[in-house]
Amino acid sequence: MSNQIERFEDPGLPEHIHRNADADPLAEKRAEKQVAILFLLSALGTVLTIASYIFMKSDQYVYFPVMGSTNVQQLFIGLGLTLATLCIGLGAIQWAKKLMPDQEVIAERHEFRSEEVDREELVATFHDRAGQAGIGRRPLIKRTLGLAVGLVGLSPLVLLRDTGPLPGKFFETTNWAAGTRLVLDPAGTPIKPEDLEVGAVAQVLPELPAGTPRTLENIGKDAVLLIRLRPEDFNLDPERLSWTYQGIIAFSKICTHMGCAVALYEQQTHHLLCPCHQSTFDVTRAAKVIFGPAARPLPQLALMVNADGYLTAKQPFSVPVGPSFWERNSANG
Amino acid sequence: MKKSQKIGGSVANYVDERTGAAKWVKKNLNKVFPDHWSFMLGEICLYSFIILLLSGTFLTFWFDPSQRDVVYNGAYAPLSGVSMSAAYASTLHISFDVRGGLLMRQIHHWAALIFMVAIVVHLFRVFFTGAFRKPREFNWLIGIGLLTFGIVEGFLGYSLPDDLLSGTGIRIAEAILQAIPVVGSYLAFFAFGGPFPGTAFIPRIYMVHILLLPGLFLALITIHLMLVWYQKHTQYPGPGRTEKNVVGYPLMPVYMAKAGGFFFIVFGVTAFLGAVASINPIWLYGPYTPGQISAGSQPDWYMGWLDGLVRMSPPLETHAFGHTISWNILLPGLILPGILFTGMALYPFIESWISGDKREHHLLDRPRNAPNRTALGAMSIAFMIISLANGGNDVIATHFHLTINGIMWFTRFGLFIVPPIVFLITKRICLSLQRADRDLVLHGRETGRLVMMPNGEMIEVHEQISDAKKWTLTQHQSADALPAPLPESAKLGIKGKLRARMNQANAVQVPAATVTEFKELGEGHH
Amino acid sequence: MKRLSGFRRKRIAGPILMVAALFTIGTAFGVASALPSSQHEMSSGTSTLVSEGKAIFLRGCSSCHGLNAEGGGIAPSLIGVGAAAVDFQVGTGRMPMADMSQQAMQKKPLYNPDETAALASYVASLAPGPSAVTNESLNFERDGNSAEGGQLFRTNCAMCHNFAGQGGALTNGKYAPSLMGVEPKYIYEAMVTGPQSMPKFTNTTITPQEKLSIIKWLQQANHEANQGGASLGRTGPVTEGLLVWTLGIGILIGIAVWLAMKAK
Incomplete structure (x- = not known):
């Protein structure tokens, strides 16, 4: 049926249209000059780059609209480099477009499929050689080879074992213990309840025994946010309420979703927001998740005041802080 | 013979006597490359990769990939006396104490962003024109590999300076590792050499960033280009262009000049961005410590869509038998991207399975002539844009006076609702464009000139389009007809039925105009 | 010596010295009153x-x-x-x-x-x-330490106001405003009083001297020149991504179109 319908036919490559520069010697000269000027500009760009590098001061600034006040040396080294490279490119392309032959040429494609006879010969040769090796006839060799090759990849994996220690109880523990004083981050001074007014926050860390350095690994688990509310704002069960002190409540600052520092506290709504993925926690309800991807509340730190009147932890965190992990028993929060 | 020619000749002779290269070089100087702007997209990738190698090498001369503590005493006063990692301090040193160092850092980072943008735009071109079809499936797979490794490589580079922003990124990466069931906490400890952040991670990813992945890139890019060279480039349909030929300009001199020149163009544009626009101002972020964070912490754009998916994820975790599985991390962070990338990699095979088309294709499709594919592509772009927008929801919220909660809910629903709508609309648009093509061939171009007929009727004069144009607009169905649509029959299993259904949907096309129709119309007019 | 005594004898010297003395006392008083200030007088x-x-x-x-x-x-x-x-x-x-x-x-x-x-x-x-407080009473240039201020800012302020004080989003359309161009006294007062969503930073959790450090760092950030060209709003990778998807790839594609166009 389809052969009865007459279809449009390929008219073939259109005739070559001459450019100005092909026919007009003046246009050709002009194009030549354009290319040369572009190459000269490039050379000028390199001079600018080198001159800026040597002669400009690295602490000088200049004001440009849109950009604002910006460092002169870095700007002009960059602009010089831009000029130097861009103009080579523009020149070369202009040269190709205007002066090099622009008649399209045709090349034939070849089929990728090998000749039938070659393919047959390959198969025959392959079977023949495989037969010489006798892999089909010698299952013992085949199987043991399979075993050997399958196992050989294990050694590099095993050798990677010493890239790190085993986690042990690391994810379950922090430096907070019963009686650990809360100290300000980064000042390191202990804090009393009267230091915080209602609506005030403080970033705190556990006081470490003298001589123990404050490592980032510790901060990554220990960071705590201290917030003071009016006690009547709380909506907590009696146990959690007993973990607060005169309206002061403390939460792990490490997000239970992916470990960012959750510290955007809105003192009017009592919401805590994580800036990474916008999980929102309600401080009045023991940091219950009210929005976003986090699945668990921020762990609450039980507070008390020691004999000297300083805020201290009443007990360690009751649950592991930070993001989830396989061994985490989340049945109790 | 001039002296220079003589020297050149003897060098060539020396080389050829030892390699026999003359024959190969002679043949390939005539290698034909079709000319089209969209064929330069892959070159942008290649050239920005070269720029990355050059600028990256420069940076390694000063960068110290170490997380040991140092106290900064360099030129940047606001951080003077602050304790930080050596990696961060050396990045500050490059930025403020090495002349042109900041420029190189910015060129390196801009080139990385351009590299990733160009890969994605190149992928769009290859997808929408059907360039992935037989015999180019291998190159499609290599391309997907390059995209995937590019995302990883970019993330590692973003992580190296150890500033507050990149440290936050590493923290999230650690949480993803930690969330992997069964082995997560072990993997995290092995990767970081102990607890996060430790002192091992940056030196390790530095090796991966400057050695392992660039080596892999070099190998994959080489194979990618060798295949392009060997299989010859695809070309857009048009007069004189067939499945059996390739029409364009020879390697020497035209293509050499254009492609070589374009390298310098890409370098120039990257240098321009590096000169005039600040990128990753790490001195403002400050050194990383896990207790600090900045509002609006985002990854670079090629990770932004992943971050957007993670942000919109529902708060799902499974707690059972003393174990925790974080679906809110695994689902958007690993499972969904895994499915998407696998689907993308398998697409050429799925399409040819559905259509039953096993022929070689060297002529590209005009996107409108493959409505389903084009609609699928548009749908994927819509998906990406929505998730990417959610990745920047905090910045969008403050700049357009929206709420992050509102954007989050919009994207949570939009992610499922918008892409199918985009699919339907795109498909309709493609079919309409096909119809427009058909009308154009049969009725010609509207000239806007009105003529009064003897009977007083006003008609608009239509002008015939050229034979070349007619061919371009009809060639896709002229070559040889597509395989007939598969019938849906009771004998087929579920898989077969599904295939037949999709095959029939795929075969929906506006028939291209034919000479027969054209003649009939002409007879009718006179 | 001669010149100085000649100056003293002039009639204008009296008022000038008076003003200078007052200025010195005033500054000293201002500093003194700026720092404690939890009680009202x-x-x-x-x-x-x-x-x-x-x-x-x-x-x-x-x-x-x-x-x-x-x-x-x-x-x-x-x-x-x-x-x-x-x-x-x-x-x-x-x-x-x-x-x-x-x-x-x-x-x-x-x-x-x-x-x-x-x-x-x-x-x-x-x-x-x-x-x-008044701007004059906050002698942050003398009493503040900008490196310390930066650390305090990143610990206590950056999570809402962004790393460079550009502001950021809070929940349900609330936002932390930009701190650029805000007078020092308002920054000081905001920290002490905790306006609206902002929590209070009492003088014990962040001492008055530390507050001056924060202000000093902020003033520096405010006036800091762009080291590497246009700042793009100092909001991080979002604007960078936007620029590369528009201007960056735009210029390159534009040149590619020119490259592939037939010359006249």
């Missing part, structure tokens, strides 16, 4: 100011905050918020609120500095609270 001279402030309060504020500033359904009590809170809220135009939107926005102040001062002393007379 009352003197007999301020009682007229208080009644003046009360009059303004009754006209402009009492409809929401109550006749005795005890607060109402939509507005908090002002008892104990101190002069600092009034100076901040009214001085930056946040109060009186134009509309009951998510949060009070900064706008052109409705009351002039004198009226603001009167209102402040009225509110301060209700109960002790942090007192207002």
Whole structure:
């Protein structure tokens, strides 16, 4: 049926249209000059780059609209480099477009499929050689080879074992213990309840025994946010309420979703927001998740005041802080 | 013979006597490359990769990939006396104490962003024109590999300076590792050499960033280009262009000049961005410590869509038998991207399975002539844009006076609702464009000139389009007809039925105009 | 020596020395009064100011905050918020609120500095609270340390106001405003009083000297030149991504189109 319908036919490559520069010697000269000027500009760009590098001061600034006040040396080294490279490119392309032959040429494609006879010969040769090796006839060799090759990849994996220690109880523990004083981050001074007014926050860390350095690994688990509310704002069960002190409540600052520092506290709504993925926690309800991807509340730190009147932890965190992990028993929060 | 020619000749002779290269070089100087702007997209990738190698090498001369503590005493006063990692301090040193160092850092980072943008735009071109079809499936797979490794490589580079922003990124990466069931906490400890952040991670990813992945890139890019060279480039349909030929300009001199020149163009544009626009101002972020964070912490754009998916994820975790599985991390962070990338990699095979088309294709499709594919592509772009927008929801919220909660809910629903709508609309648009093509061939171009007929009727004069144009607009169905649509029959299993259904949907096309129709119309007019 | 004594003999010398002496004393006093300032000071001279402030309060504020500033359904009590809170809220135009939107926005102040001062002393007379400060009294250049300020800022402020003080989003349309171009005294007062969503940073958690460090760092960030070209808003990778998807790839594709176009 389809052969009865007459279809449009390929008219073939259109005739070559001459450019100005092909026919007009003046246009050709002009194009030549354009290319040369572009190459000269490039050379000028390199001079600018080198001159800026040597002669400009690295602490000088200049004001440009849109950009604002910006460092002169870095700007002009960059602009010089831009000029130097861009103009080579523009020149070369202009040269190709205007002066090099622009008649399209045709090349034939070849089929990728090998000749039938070659393919047959390959198969025959392959079977023949495989037969010489006798892999089909010698299952013992085949199987043991399979075993050997399958196992050989294990050694590099095993050798990677010493890239790190085993986690042990690391994810379950922090430096907070019963009686650990809360100290300000980064000042390191202990804090009393009267230091915080209602609506005030403080970033705190556990006081470490003298001589123990404050490592980032510790901060990554220990960071705590201290917030003071009016006690009547709380909506907590009696146990959690007993973990607060005169309206002061403390939460792990490490997000239970992916470990960012959750510290955007809105003192009017009592919401805590994580800036990474916008999980929102309600401080009045023991940091219950009210929005976003986090699945668990921020762990609450039980507070008390020691004999000297300083805020201290009443007990360690009751649950592991930070993001989830396989061994985490989340049945109790 | 001039002296220079003589020297050149003897060098060539020396080389050829030892390699026999003359024959190969002679043949390939005539290698034909079709000319089209969209064929330069892959070159942008290649050239920005070269720029990355050059600028990256420069940076390694000063960068110290170490997380040991140092106290900064360099030129940047606001951080003077602050304790930080050596990696961060050396990045500050490059930025403020090495002349042109900041420029190189910015060129390196801009080139990385351009590299990733160009890969994605190149992928769009290859997808929408059907360039992935037989015999180019291998190159499609290599391309997907390059995209995937590019995302990883970019993330590692973003992580190296150890500033507050990149440290936050590493923290999230650690949480993803930690969330992997069964082995997560072990993997995290092995990767970081102990607890996060430790002192091992940056030196390790530095090796991966400057050695392992660039080596892999070099190998994959080489194979990618060798295949392009060997299989010859695809070309857009048009007069004189067939499945059996390739029409364009020879390697020497035209293509050499254009492609070589374009390298310098890409370098120039990257240098321009590096000169005039600040990128990753790490001195403002400050050194990383896990207790600090900045509002609006985002990854670079090629990770932004992943971050957007993670942000919109529902708060799902499974707690059972003393174990925790974080679906809110695994689902958007690993499972969904895994499915998407696998689907993308398998697409050429799925399409040819559905259509039953096993022929070689060297002529590209005009996107409108493959409505389903084009609609699928548009749908994927819509998906990406929505998730990417959610990745920047905090910045969008403050700049357009929206709420992050509102954007989050919009994207949570939009992610499922918008892409199918985009699919339907795109498909309709493609079919309409096909119809427009058909009308154009049969009725010609509207000239806007009105003529009064003897009977007083006003008609608009239509002008015939050229034979070349007619061919371009009809060639896709002229070559040889597509395989007939598969019938849906009771004998087929579920898989077969599904295939037949999709095959029939795929075969929906506006028939291209034919000479027969054209003649009939002409007879009718006179 | 000769020249100096000649100068002393001139008639103009007396007033100049007087001004200089006053300036020195004033500065010293200013510094002294800036630092403690948790208690409010009352003197007999301020009682007229208080009644003046009360009059303004009754006209402009009492409809929401109550006749005795005890607060109402939509507005908090002002008892104990101190002069600092009034100076901040009214001085930056946040109060009186134009509309009951998510949060009070900064706008052109409705009351002039004198009226603001009167209102402040009225509110301060209700109960002790942090007192207002002046820009001159905050000698952050001398007493602040910008490196320390940067660390404090990143620990306590950057999570809401962004790493460079550009502001950021909070929940449900609320936002932390940009701190660029904000007068030092308002930054100081905001830290002490915790306006709207912002929590308070008491003088024990962040000492007055540390507050001056934060202000010094912020002023530096405010005036810091762009080291590497246009700042792109200092909001991080979002604007960078936007630029590369528009200008970056745009220029390159534009040149590619030119490259593939046939020359005339």
